[in-house]
Amino acid sequence: MLAKIVHSKNMNANIRKAEYAVRGELAIRSEELKNQLAKGEKLPFSRVVGCNIGNPQALDQKPITFFRQVASLVEYPELLKDENAEVASKLYPSDAIARAKLLLKNIGSVGAYSHSQGIPHIRENVAKFISERDGYPADPSKIFLTQGASAGVQLTLQMIVENNKVGIMIPIPQYPLYTATLAVLDANPVPYYLDESKGWGLTTRELQRSYDEAAKLGVETRALVIINPGNPTGQCLTIENMREIVEFCHKNRIILLADEVYQTNIYQPKDRPFHSFKKVLKSMGPKYEGFEMISYHSISKGMIGECGRRGGYFECEGLDESILEQIYKISSISLCPNVQGQIMVDLMVNPPKKGDPSYEQYKKEYDDIYYSLIKRASILEDTFNSLEGCTCNSADGAMYLFPQIRLPKKAIEAAKAAGKEPDQFYCMAMLESTGVCMVAGSGFGQVEGTAHFRSTFLPQPELFDEFCSGIKNFHADFMNKYRD
Numbered sequence: 001m002l003a004k005i006v007h008s009k010n011m012n013a014n015i016r017k018a019e020y021a022v023r024g025e026l027a028i029r030s031e032e033l034k035n036q037l038a039k040g041e042k043l044p045f046s047r048v049v050g051c052n053i054g055n056p057q058a059l060d061q062k063p064i065t066f067f068r069q070v071a072s073l074v075e076y077p078e079l080l081k082d083e084n085a086e087v088a089s090k091l092y093p094s095d096a097i098a099r100a101k102l103l104l105k106n107i108g109s110v111g112a113y114s115h116s117q118g119i120p121h122i123r124e125n126v127a128k129f130i131s132e133r134d135g136y137p138a139d140p141s142k143i144f145l146t147q148g149a150s151a152g153v154q155l156t157l158q159m160i161v162e163n164n165k166v167g168i169m170i171p172i173p174q175y176p177l178y179t180a181t182l183a184v185l186d187a188n189p190v191p192y193y194l195d196e197s198k199g200w201g202l203t204t205r206e207l208q209r210s211y212d213e214a215a216k217l218g219v220e221t222r223a224l225v226i227i228n229p230g231n232p233t234g235q236c237l238t239i240e241n242m243r244e245i246v247e248f249c250h251k252n253r254i255i256l257l258a259d260e261v262y263q264t265n266i267y268q269p270k271d272r273p274f275h276s277f278k279k280v281l282k283s284m285g286p287k288y289e290g291f292e293m294i295s296y297h298s299i300s301k302g303m304i305g306e307c308g309r310r311g312g313y314f315e316c317e318g319l320d321e322s323i324l325e326q327i328y329k330i331s332s333i334s335l336c337p338n339v340q341g342q343i344m345v346d347l348m349v350n351p352p353k354k355g356d357p358s359y360e361q362y363k364k365e366y367d368d369i370y371y372s373l374i375k376r377a378s379i380l381e382d383t384f385n386s387l388e389g390c391t392c393n394s395a396d397g398a399m400y401l402f403p404q405i406r407l408p409k410k411a412i413e414a415a416k417a418a419g420k421e422p423d424q425f426y427c428m429a430m431l432e433s434t435g436v437c438m439v440a441g442s443g444f445g446q447v448e449g450t451a452h453f454r455s456t457f458l459p460q461p462e463l464f465d466e467f468c469s470g471i472k473n474f475h476a477d478f479m480n481k482y483r484d
């Protein structure tokens with residue numbers, strides 16, 4: 001057979017280097033097990049539970065009805081014609097019909113390319129949402145709609161990383177979109193550690209240590225990634241901490257990249273409310289005029305979970321006009337973000353309001369999901385804290401818990417013999433025994449010598465008892481098997 005022209009040895013080495021643990025070895029194995037079950041093979045479990053990814057609708061979370069009603073109407077405009085008004089009014093509430101008509105008036109057809117920066121009408125609604133959220137104006141021309149927040153993160157990092165001397169500060173543990181993207185860009189990850197003993201707290205002392213260490217190595221640190229609420233750690237920053245972070249960036253001439261995709265996944269709204277970095281920055285006065293920041297949001301999270309539609313946006317603050325033009329140019333190479341994803345952004349930032357025909361249903365669906373997430377997070381946190389050698393901080397926000405496991409020496413030796421990190425070895429054993437797919441903490445980064453795993457709290461409530469007892473039984477068996 002002809003030798004391959006491109007192969008693993010001569011491909012782009014940066015791509016080869018990149019890793020994304022959320023869909024790595026464990027996720028791949030879980031798909032194999034799913035296929036085996038589908039073929040009727042007997043396994044120690046009857047279903048695979050994907051707790052490796054924040055993908056709510058893959059775990060039977062229902063979509064928001066109003067959002068889907070609007071999405072279906074714009075797909076088939078015939079339903080909006082006068083001659084079909086009677087049929088449509090039997091199937092759709094009047095505000096869904098009105099919203100679909102308004103969107104199509106501004107879009108034309110969902111099948112057409114849109115403006116490369118995103119549909120102006122929707123960007124205006126995003127700007128209005130940001131202004132109302134923060135109490136400070138937002139400019140639609142500084143907002144870019146994207147194929148999910150991932151695409152926005154990748155595009156803006158690509159813009160910032162001029163060469164392989166550039167460094168980007170990332171939290172440890174971090175969501176591996178960042179390390180994977182930096183690997184592809186041949187940029188330097190500049191790690192700063194979150195403090196597990198302080199609820200995954202972040203100090204400017206640690207930021208400065210990390211920055212100074214990189215500088216000694218000749219790295220030119222240009223940006224700081226903050227994920228707030230945190231993934232995988234779920235912590236929510238205090239406003240004081242956020243001010244310190246802004247000051248740190250200002251002092252060291254660093255662009256702040258604020259990943260705020262979990263801004264509505266806030267489970268301690270009184271003690272740990274969400275504050276956007278945009279609001280904090282604007283409240284800090286004229287000294288910070290021209291401060292450079294990019295904030296990211298997504299339709300994949302919150303109570304929406306429309307992950308597969310690939311919708312999101314980023315807002316630019318303080319960037320040089322020439323850079324905005326370059327970002328537009330790069331965006332135009334991909335023509336436009338998908339229009340249904342853009343429509344979902346519009347619905348996210350501009351949902352039914354009090355008094356609208358769909359408001360009551362929307363509010364009930366939203367609150368049911370919200371309070372169920374809080375409940376499931378608490379049950380799972382208690383489960384993890386009941387396991388021998390396991391401690392787990394509570395989730396102030398996001399969709400994950402990130403317990404630390406202290407494994408017996410024999411387990412660590414067995415992991416080494418298998419060529420795996422201890423937490424990867426533990427998670428693989430859990431998957432093979434229970435069908436529950438987690439992500440090993442080593443996939444997010446962690447303090448040397450510690451072991452963690454990340455779990456979502458997304459399995460539906462009716463499965464939770466079985467889910468939690470399966471984890472408890474597995475853990476007890478595992479610890480007994482490798483007990484020193």
Ligand SMILES: Cc1ncc(COP(=O)(O)O)c(CN[C@@H]2CONC2=O)c1O
Nearest residue numbers: 053054148149150175231261298300312
């Ligand atoms: C912190 C953070 N930023 C960005 C994204 C990307 O979201 P988009 O879907 O908008 O591109 C995710 C997705 N969360 C991943 C996916 O599911 N589980 C995770 O950890 C995320 O957790």
